[in-house]
Amino acid sequence: MNLEPAILDLIIERATYGLSLSDQDNLDRLIQSSPDPAAVLKESLQLELSIAALELSQQKNTPSPEGSISPALQAQIRLQATESIETCGASGNPLHDLILSKATPRSEPLTDVRPISRRRPLKEIFVWTVAAVSLLTLALFIRQSPDVDHILTKRPTIEEFEPSIDLVQDILPTDEQMKRFLSSTPEDLLSLSWTPVDSKNVTGNVFWSDQRQTGFMTFQGLEINNPLEKQYQVWIYDTDTKAPEPVTGGVFDVSKTGHHVVPIAPVSPVKKAVQFAITAEQPGGVKVSQQKHVPTVTSQPF
Amino acid sequence: MSNARPVLPRIAAGDNAAVDECLQRYGGLVWSLARRRCADVQLAEDAVQNIFLHLWKVAATFDENIATETTFIAMVARRRLIDYQRKRMSKGTFTHCEFDHLELEGSDPARQIEISEEAARAEKLLCQLPTDQQTAIRLSIFDGLSHAKIADRTGMKLGTVKTHIRRGITKIRESLFKENTAAENCAVGNINAEHMTPRAINNDKKPSSEPKVYSLSNKNRSTAAHTFGGLSSN
Numbered sequence: 076m077n078l079e080p081a082i083l084d085l086i087i088e089r090a091t092y093g094l095s096l097s098d099q100d101n102l103d104r105l106i107q108s109s110p111d112p113a114a115v116l117k118e119s120l121q122l123e124l125s126i127a128a129l130e131l132s133q134q135k136n137t138p139s140p141e142g143s144i145s146p147a148l149q150a151q152i153r154l155q156a157t158e159s160i161e162t163c164g165a166s167g168n169p170l171h172d173l174i175l176s177k178a179t180p181r182s183e184p185l186t187d188v189r190p191i192s193r194r195r196p197l198k199e200i201f202v203w204t205v206a207a208v209s210l211l212t213l214a215l216f217i218r219q220s221p222d223v224d225h226i227l228t229k230r231p232t233i234e235e236f237e238p239s240i241d242l243v244q245d246i247l248p249t250d251e252q253m254k255r256f257l258s259s260t261p262e263d264l265l266s267l268s269w270t271p272v273d274s275k276n277v278t279g280n281v282f283w284s285d286q287r288q289t290g291f292m293t294f295q296g297l298e299i300n301n302p303l304e305k306q307y308q309v310w311i312y313d314t315d316t317k318a319p320e321p322v323t324g325g326v327f328d329v330s331k332t333g334h335h336v337v338p339i340a341p342v343s344p345v346k347k348a349v350q351f352a353i354t355a356e357q358p359g360g361v362k363v364s365q366q367k368h369v370p371t372v373t374s375q376p377f
Numbered sequence: 378m379s380n381a382r383p384v385l386p387r388i389a390a391g392d393n394a395a396v397d398e399c400l401q402r403y404g405g406l407v408w409s410l411a412r413r414r415c416a417d418v419q420l421a422e423d424a425v426q427n428i429f430l431h432l433w434k435v436a437a438t439f440d441e442n443i444a445t446e447t448t449f450i451a452m453v454a455r456r457r458l459i460d461y462q463r464k465r466m467s468k469g470t471f472t473h474c475e476f477d478h479l480e481l482e483g484s485d486p487a488r489q490i491e492i493s494e495e496a497a498r499a500e501k502l503l504c505q506l507p508t509d510q511q512t513a514i515r516l517s518i519f520d521g522l523s524h525a526k527i528a529d530r531t532g533m534k535l536g537t538v539k540t541h542i543r544r545g546i547t548k549i550r551e552s553l554f555k556e557n558t559a560a561e562n563c564a565v566g567n568i569n570a571e572h573m574t575p576r577a578i579n580n581d582k583k584p585s586s587e588p589k590v591y592s593l594s595n596k597n598r599s600t601a602a603h604t605f606g607g608l609s610s611n
Binding site: 121 | 393404406425426451452462463495496519540542549550553
C-alpha cells in the first residue's frame with residue numbers, strides 16, 4: 076500500500092521526534108479517513124519498527140555508554156514489575172500472606188523477621204501507656220504540690236511520648252519499608268536474586284546494605300510451612316567475619332502462595348554480606364544449621 | 378540475542394523470573410538508548426524506569442512473527458523516550474533533544490550492544506540508499522537533529538529533507554518486511570498492539586507438595602557448602 080506523503084511524513088515524524096497534539100489529531104483524522112485504516116496502521120508499525128531497527132544498527136557501531144542500570148534502579152524496576160504483573164491473594168496485600176508464628180519459641184529465640192507492623196503496635200501501646208500513666212501521675216502530683224509553677228516548668232510535653240521517626244518507619248508495611256529503603260539508594264546496596272535450580276518456582280531478590288545493617292528479601296513460590304513443624308530461617312554469609320557460620324537474619328513463616336516481602340534483621344553485625352540463604356528449620360530457628368533440612372534457596376548477584 | 382527464547386511472553390504470563398532475564402538481556406540496550414537522549418544520568422534512570430514499567434504492561438502484545446524482541450523493545454523504548462523528551466521539553470527541563478555523543482566517548486568498547494536481525498538488515502539497506510537520503514536519515518535518527526537543523530547543516534531545503542527521509546525509510550521498511558509473510562498476515566489488533574490490554578496474568582500457582590531442593594550455582598557453592606555440606610546440583 077502506498078501511503079499519502081502527508082500521512083507518511085506525520086508517521087515518520089511521530090516515530091522520530093513525536094507529534095504535537097494538533098499534529099496527532101491531524102494524523103488520526105487522516106488515518107480514519109483513509110480507504111484502509113488497518114493497512115495504514117500496519118504500515119505505521121512497520122515504519123516505526125524500521126526506524127527502531129535503524130537506531131539499533133547504530134548501537135552496533137557505537138559503544139554503549141559508560142555504566143549501566145544501577146543495582147538500585149534494577150531493584151526498583153523489579154519491584155515495579157512484581158507489582159505490575161503480580162496478582163496478590165484475596166487480601167490484596169502480600170503482608171497478609173505471612174502469619175505470626177504460633178510455634179513455641181526455643182529457650183534462646185532468634186530474631187523474628189515477621190512484619191514489624193504486627194509486632195510494633197505492642198511497643199506503641201506500651202509507650203503510650205507509660206506516657207498516659209506518667210501524665211496521670213504528674214497531674215496528681217501537681218495537684219498535691221504547693222510549688223505548681225516549678226513543676227509546670229518540668230512538665231513533660233506530649234511530644235516526648237510520640238513515636239520516633241524510626242518507629243513510624245517500622246510500623247509501615249514491609250513492602251512500603253522496602254520501597255523507602257530502595258528509594259533512599261544505599262551507597263552499598265547489594266542486589267541478589269534467589270537461585271532456584273531444578274526448575275522450581277521460587278523467585279525473588281535480596282536487597283541489603285552493610286552500612287545500614289538491614290535489608291529486605293522478596294520471593295514467591297516458597298512452600299507454605301506449618302509453624303509447628305518447621306519455620307524458614309534466613310542466613311547471611313559474611314566474608315569479613317571470622318565466624319565459621321553465617322549470621323542468622325531471622326525466622327519467618329509462609330502461610331499463602333504469592334509474593335512476599337520480608338525484612339532481614341541480623342542478630343549480630345554483618346561486615347560484608349555476599350550471599351543469603353533460606354533454610355527450613357525447627358520452629359524458632361537454630362543457631363547453626365545441622366543440615367537436617369536442606370537449604371531451600373540461595374542467592375547470587377544478578 | 379535474536380535466537381534466544383523471547384522473555385516478554387513469559388512476563389505476560391506472570392513469570393517473574395523472566396523479568397530478571399529481560400533486565401539482563403535488554404537492560405543494556407534500554408540504558409544505552411536512554412543515555413543517548415539524556416545527558417543527565419538521573420533523567421536517564423527515570424526514563425529507563427518508565428520504559429520498563431511500560432514494557433511490563435505491553436509485554437503481552439509482542440508478536441515474534443512481526444519483529445524480533447530486540448526491535449520491539451527498542452521501538453517501545455523509543456516511543457517512551459520521545460514522549461518523555463517532549464514532556465520534559467515542555468517543562469523546560471530539556472534544552473535540546475539532539476543525542477549526546479560526548480557521553481559515549483569514554484565508554485568501554487567491549488560492552489557493545491548486540492543488535493537484532495532487523496538492525497543488521499536495516500543497516501545494509503541504509504547503505505544502499507542514495508547518499509542524500511542516507512545523510513538525512515543518519516542526521517535524523519542517529520543524531521536526533523530536527524528537519525530544520527538537517528536542512529541548515531546540509532544546505533538542503535526543508536521539504537527536500539522530509540522527502541529524503543520519507544523515501545529512504547519507506548524503502549527500508551518495504552525491504553525489511555517484504556519477505557515477512559507473517560507480518561502480512563498479522564492481525565490488526567497486533568499492529569496497534571501497544572494499546573491493547575495485557576492478558577490476564579495467572580499467578581495462582583499452587584505450592585508443590587514435593588520437598589524443594591535447590592542446588593547452588595558453582596559460584597556460590599563453596600560458600601554455602603561451608604555450612605550446609607555437599608549439595609547435589611540435581
